Amino acid sequence: VQLVESGGGLVQPGKSLKLSCSASGFTFSSYGMHWIRQAPGKGLDWVAYISSSSGTVYADAVKGRFTISRDNAKNTLYLQLNSLKSEDTAIYYCASNNWGYWGQGVMVTVSS
């Protein structure tokens, strides 16, 4: 089982970024998936969830700015981050809805 995030980097406030999470070794289409983030030196913070049937839920802090999506044919989870703020700076992890599978995380830094 492997979850591999990509797409992170340094971005200016107000700009956009798209994260990807590529899954292998399990039946991706059968699992709901989460994005979780962790600001530097801080705890875990839930960001968004997408069910196996593509229903979505967002944390209030990102609602209207972030969009979670999935492509089951490509075994890939996405997170579109728009209107980025400095407080969005964090490591972003994808995780399965049973919490058993986690990616290694990808760093997003929002700074001018």
Next chain:
Amino acid sequence: DVVLTQTPPTLSATIGQSVSISCRSSQSLLHSNGNTYLHWLLQRPGQSPQLLIYLVSRLESGVPNRFSGSGSGTDFTLKISGVEAEDLGVYYCVQGTHAPLTFGSGTKLEIK
């Protein structure tokens, strides 16, 4: 939102010592379907979180049986019976009974 209060924030233990971490919820975590969606994660230094215990007391596959979980309603406990060096890191409880999903603030286990 449900607040999960973890105590103690920091724990120092010797090898072989048994320790307990408390996770108290601001609301009952018993779901109307009869399940209690309270889980325990460990984040070792520099690593992604990993699942230890799910649904209060069920041991994740591959996790040593020195880890155990207990509790109900609003009070939950993770016990490590005989700490080993590899157990150092930050322990988080997470609840999925009530939206939005929330994490405890973490308990850092240090090895003396």
